[in-house]
Amino acid sequence: xxxxxxxxxxxxxxxxxxxxxxxxxxxxxxxxxxxxxxxxxxxxxxxxxxxxxxxxxxxxxxxxxxxxxx
Amino acid sequence: xxxxxxxxxxxxxxxxxxxxxxxxxxxxxxxxxxxxxxxxxxxxxxxxxxxxxxxxxxxxxxxxxxxxxxxxxxxxxxxxxxxxxxxxxxxxxxxxxxxxxxxxxxxxxxxxxxxxxxxxxxxxxxxxxxxxxxxxxxxxxxxxxxxxxxxxxxxxxxxxxxxxxxxxxxxxxxxxxxxxxxxxxxxxxxxxxxxxxxxxxxxxxxxxxxxxxxxxxxxxxxxxxxxxxxxxxxxxxxxxxxxxxxxxxxxxxxxxxxx
Amino acid sequence: xxxxxxxxxxxxxxxxxxxxxxxxxxxxxxxxxxxxxxxxxxxxxxxxxxxxxxxxxxxxxxxxxxxxxxxxxxxxxxxxxxxxxxxxxxxxxxxxxxxxxxxxxxxxxxxxxxxxxxxxxxxxxxxxxxxxxxxxxxxxxxxxxxxxxxxxxxxxxxxxxxxxxxxxxxxxxxxxxxxxxxxxxxxxxxxxxxxxxxxxxxxxxxxxxxxxxxxxxxxxxxxxxxxxxxxxxxxxxxxxxxxxxxxxxxxxxxxxxxxxxxxxxxxxxxxxxxxxxxxxxxxxxxxxxxxxxxxxxxxxxxxxxxxxxxxxxxxxxxxxxxxxxxxxxxxxxxxxxxxxxxxxxxxxxxxxxx
Numbered sequence: 219x220x221x222x223x224x225x226x227x228x229x230x231x232x233x234x235x236x237x238x239x240x241x242x243x244x245x246x247x248x249x250x251x252x253x254x255x256x257x258x259x260x261x262x263x264x265x266x267x268x269x270x271x272x273x274x275x276x277x278x279x280x281x282x283x284x285x286x287x288x
Numbered sequence: 289x290x291x292x293x294x295x296x297x298x299x300x301x302x303x304x305x306x307x308x309x310x311x312x313x314x315x316x317x318x319x320x321x322x323x324x325x326x327x328x329x330x331x332x333x334x335x336x337x338x339x340x341x342x343x344x345x346x347x348x349x350x351x352x353x354x355x356x357x358x359x360x361x362x363x364x365x366x367x368x369x370x371x372x373x374x375x376x377x378x379x380x381x382x383x384x385x386x387x388x389x390x391x392x393x394x395x396x397x398x399x400x401x402x403x404x405x406x407x408x409x410x411x412x413x414x415x416x417x418x419x420x421x422x423x424x425x426x427x428x429x430x431x432x433x434x435x436x437x438x439x440x441x442x443x444x445x446x447x448x449x450x451x452x453x454x455x456x457x458x459x460x461x462x463x464x465x466x467x468x469x470x471x472x473x474x475x476x477x478x479x480x481x482x483x484x485x486x487x488x489x490x491x492x493x494x495x496x497x498x499x500x501x502x503x504x505x506x507x508x509x510x511x512x513x514x515x516x517x518x519x520x521x522x523x524x525x526x527x528x529x530x531x532x533x534x535x536x537x538x539x540x541x542x543x544x545x546x547x
Numbered sequence: 548x549x550x551x552x553x554x555x556x557x558x559x560x561x562x563x564x565x566x567x568x569x570x571x572x573x574x575x576x577x578x579x580x581x582x583x584x585x586x587x588x589x590x591x592x593x594x595x596x597x598x599x600x601x602x603x604x605x606x607x608x609x610x611x612x613x614x615x616x617x618x619x620x621x622x623x624x625x626x627x628x629x630x631x632x633x634x635x636x637x638x639x640x641x642x643x644x645x646x647x648x649x650x651x652x653x654x655x656x657x658x659x660x661x662x663x664x665x666x667x668x669x670x671x672x673x674x675x676x677x678x679x680x681x682x683x684x685x686x687x688x689x690x691x692x693x694x695x696x697x698x699x700x701x702x703x704x705x706x707x708x709x710x711x712x713x714x715x716x717x718x719x720x721x722x723x724x725x726x727x728x729x730x731x732x733x734x735x736x737x738x739x740x741x742x743x744x745x746x747x748x749x750x751x752x753x754x755x756x757x758x759x760x761x762x763x764x765x766x767x768x769x770x771x772x773x774x775x776x777x778x779x780x781x782x783x784x785x786x787x788x789x790x791x792x793x794x795x796x797x798x799x800x801x802x803x804x805x806x807x808x809x810x811x812x813x814x815x816x817x818x819x820x821x822x823x824x825x826x827x828x829x830x831x832x833x834x835x836x837x838x839x840x841x842x843x844x845x846x847x848x849x850x851x852x853x854x855x856x857x858x859x860x861x862x863x864x865x866x867x868x869x870x871x872x873x874x875x876x877x878x879x880x881x882x883x884x885x886x887x888x889x890x891x892x893x894x895x896x897x898x899x900x901x
Contacts, residue, residue, distance in 0.1 A: 223289070223292075224289060230303070231303050233307075233308035233309075234308060235308040235309035235502075235509035235510075236508075236509060236510050237309060237509060237510065237513065240510055240513070241468070241469055258308070270289075270292060272292055272293040273469040275293040276293075276469040276472050276473060277314070277469050277472065278314075279304075279306065279308075279309060279310055279311070279312075279313040279314050280303070280304065280313060281295050281296075281299060281313065281317050283293070284291060284293060284294050284295070285291070285292045285293035285294075286289035286290060286291050286292065287289060287290055287292045288289030288290050329746070329747055329748070330746040330747060330748025330749070331746045331748070332746065333617075333744050333746065335613075342758055343758075345754040345756060348752065349747070349751075349752045350746075350747045350752045351744035351745070351746060351747050351752055351753050351754075352744075352752070352753075352754050352755070352756070353613065353616045353744055353754075353755040353756075354639075354643065354754075354755060354756040354757060354758060355609070356609065356635055356636070356639055359605065359606070359609040359612075359635075359636075362601065362605070362606040362607075362609035362610050362612075362613065363609045363610070363612055363613035363616070364613060365599070365606075365610050365613060366571065366573060366609065366610030366611060366612060366613025366614040366615075366617075366621065367613035367614060367616060367617045367744075368613075369571060369597045369599060369610070369614065370570060370571050370597060370613070370614040370617040370618075370619045370621070371617045371618075371619075371745070374617070374745075374746060391602050391603055391605075391606065392602065392605075392606050392609070394602075395601075395602035395606065
């Protein structure tokens with residue numbers, strides 16, 4: 219099934235608090251193996267299962283996530 | 289695909305200085321979303337506190353006037369009395385609101401000042417390094433209550449929001465939480481309502497927001513949100529305590545009884 | 548022609564503020580200045596201004612700060628213990644460069660002290676009683692007319708230099724009744740207030756703040772304020788000289804003490820003693836130059852204060868040891884009569900063989 223939505227994560231802003239992971243109903247977010255400039259393993263969009271619910275963006279303290287639906 | 293969630297325009301496009309998982313930046317975003325949605329950038333004035341959010345002016349792209357610790361409601365009073373057509377809100381922490389600024393807060397509420405207070409309760413003094421706040425939970429260890437808050441020594445958590453709800457000058461008083469996305473959305477609804485109450489000239493409006501401080505609670509961001517929901521919401525029950533508007537706010541989801 | 552009316556000091560102060568365009572008054576009751584808020588509560592209603600009795604002096608000065616940030620002329624008044632509470636706000640007003648007028652009807656102290664006229668707050672007023680590296684213009688009127696005129700001027704000075712301005716009086720100055728001209732505000736061009744917060748409609752957002760975490764930026768802010776204080780020190784000093792031209796002994800006194808001293812000078816003159824009076828009207832900036840110029844003519848300075856001696860330090864700094872400088876003080880709310888000061892003059896006259 220094709221994803222109904224998608225997200226973009228500004229990895230430079232991410233502080234790896236993992237809150238987006240905890241709220242994502244589609245398990246579409248994980249922490250990256252690589253480090254960002256701040257020294258965190260930033261969140262990354264990992265699975266094509268996003269439904270565009272935007273819970274991750276509502277939760278994200280860094281305003282690092284943008285959500286698209288269509 | 290259509291963008292359904294993007295950065296609000298009135299939130300400056302800069303990284304914030306808050307610790308990972310901090311609730312301040314979520315609340316900043318909610319306020320900025322409302323400023324955009326309500327089209328009030330040209331009328332709104334923020335009085336931020338002394339505390340972690342003192343730097344709010346680095347993020348809010350609207351007019352901001354600094355305050356000394358605890359004096360937010362007095363400055364807001366002076367501003368609003370001088371310029372009644374502006375929308376003036378204070379952004380205050382627990383120490384600011386309920387310790388050093390108790391007099392300013394209670395009296396502004398009691399006079400029914402047409403201002404709004406966004407009260408961020410994280411049960412510690414964040415910026416100074418996690419000392420005990422008036423809202424620190426019973427038994428909670430902080431850097432100045434290393435044995436845990438004891439009621440016979442440090443007294444009880446101060447519920448200033450409940451106190452203010454009793455005052456006739458307060459028109460809208462609610463306590464919300466950041467524990468889940470649904471509750472965050474309800475916090476935004478409460479802030480919107482508080483601004484509307486001010487714009488309608490009904491009196492003082494207050495939204496307390498229970499917010500985590502993972503750094504000073506010494507837990508992970510994930511655990512801090514669990515603590516927030518399981519512990520803090522027990523001590524500080526969320527809900528609308530007062531609503532003098534025609535369309536009462538009891539319908540919004542977070543204030544319904546859990547099924 | 549302006550009308551001459553009999554007016555009490557506190558009323559003259561209030562009326563001058565209103566005619567100077569003061570839009571907001573915030574204050575808290577404390578004796579001996581209660582007539583100011585009482586007058587303002589009545590008059591502000593009539594002129595469509597704002598009167599609000601705050602819950603404390605701290606709240607009141609911060610209300611003034613809020614109103615000033617919004618761009619209107621605002622003031623507060625209090626008396627010594629209340630002014631102590633306002634120091635936090637004064638420091639912030641100075642740091643934020645917001646204009647405001649603060650009136651201190653000085654009473655006896657320290658502590659609760661009493662409610663009698665005193666000059667014990669000189670240090671607090673002129674040294675910037677709050678924290679941080681700042682100065683604040685301080686005016687010390689000595690008659691009801693001068694109180695009226697200075698109040699009006701204080702609002703202009705506050706706006707011209709973007710600074711809090713203090714008017715330092717005492718219970719005597721507030722209670723005294725004298726006929727005065729209730730003049731309209733003179734034309735003073737005030738620069739546009741481009742710093743105020745009026746909503747960021749169609750312009751970049753503005754910030755009124757004093758938090759400057761970077762030490763080198765803070766240093767620059769301090770130097771910027773210093774340049775402003777230097778400008779004020781050059782522009783603002785005001786003083787009155789009375790019979791100083793041929794005076795061998797010159798009294799230096801301000802406010803109520805200067806009124807008493809003037810009576811003493813007249814008595815001494817009628818006894819043939821060549822005595823004069825130099826009265827600082829601005830206590831900060833202090834009229835150093837005027838004192839230095841009198842120091843070239845006189846043989847002895849006698850500083851008289853209703854305190855144990857505070858302004859005398861500034862006089863000695865100005866005189867730079869060129870002329871001896873004696874002190875006579877009556878602290879604690881005691882108001883001596885001119886005869887007492889005349890006796891002191893006579894004593895020094897004989898002792899120093901003037």
